[in-house]
Amino acid sequence: MAFDLLWGSDIISQYMKTVSRVVEDNEQLEEYNKTIDKNTGKLSILKIYNNQDGEFREINQxxxxxxxxxxxxxxxxxxxxxxxxxxxxxxxFVDGDESFTKTGIESVIGAEESMKRNNNYEFFEKFDAINRFALNNEVLLKGKAKIIGNNKDTGFISWLVTSETSKESLFVVANEKPPTEVTRNSAGEVVNVENNPIFSIETLxxxxxxxxxxxxxxxxxxDFSGKTEINNLSDNKLCFEKLEPSEFHIYKVLAK
Structure with a gap:
């Protein structure tokens, strides 16, 4: 498969790569590929997961x-x-901070500030479960995501993933803001941010x-398993007392 590697501008770890921005990027790539002759290979863009949880210090500082x-x-x-x-x-996947191996790739480049997780098996287990779920779910393999709800101030986000080849769809609800991050404010200054939970949120x-x-x-x-008893569902509305930063929920939904 041919692809373009957009190092820097297409790394989802960057703070500007919100869920809605990723969907916009998907749509932009889709529109471009519609213009390509059907006998010509379509463009695909490689996404890079850099496990440093941030950026290269020698590049972005x-x-x-x-x-x-x-x-x-x-x-x-x-x-x-x-x-x-x-x-x-x-x-x-690039193991940037030695959390999956004993030698991080960024040690080759220069100084780094990393969060080592060599022995944090709970992290590894959920990381692996997310990957296996996606690789074995037809909706995620062949489907398309659409934003349903988006509050940029609080970080609340929800999206629907549907596929023409599957009767099942997925509805995701999340607080997309991480617990901590380094970002830029409206004045262009680099700042450290601690994000808050979202309280008393409802979504249809x-x-x-x-x-x-x-x-x-x-x-x-x-592994992720389906639970049919959903206590926060009423009248086709999902209610959350609190969504912690980066907390997400995955629901299986069917068309009525």
Whole structure:
């Protein structure tokens, strides 16, 4: 498969790569591929997961530490925001901070500030479960994501993933802001930010869909399994007392 490697401008770990921005990037790639002759290979863009949880210090000078939850949600965005048939975006994993191996790739480049997780197996288990879920789910392999709700101030985001080849769809609800990050304010200054939970949030299930189950990570099975008992669902509305930074929920939904 041919692809262009956009190092820097297409790394989802960057703070500007919000869920809605990723969807916009998918749509832009899709529109471009519509202009290509059908006998010509389509363009695909490689996405890079750099496990440093931030940026190269020698390049950007301000590594953004997302924390464990933020690092998992960064990986989640790679896997759960597909762009459809004309927006192919394969993933390359780079072990930047020695958390999956004993030698991080960034030690080759220069100084780094990393969060080592060599022995944090709970992190590895959920990271792996997210990957396996996506690789074995037809909706994520062949589907397309669409933004449903988006509050840029609080970080609340929801999106629907549908596929013409599957009766099942996925509805995702999340607080997309990481617990901590390094970003730029309106004045262009680099600042350290600690983000807050979202309290008392409600969201309607997408029109013409009903929730069947919630996929919940099971620590014993080390996998996501469907739970049909959903206590925060009422009248096709999902209610959350609190969504922590980078907390996400995955729901299986069916068309009515």
């Amino acid at each position: 301000y590594p953004g530490q997302l924390g464990e939850a933020g690092a998992l949600f960064k990986w989640f965005k790679f896997k759960f925001i597909p762009g459809g048939e004309l927006s192919s975006r394969p993933v390359m 299930v997408p029109k013409d869909f009903s929730v069947v189950s919630e996929y919940v990570f099971d620590r014993e099975d080390l």
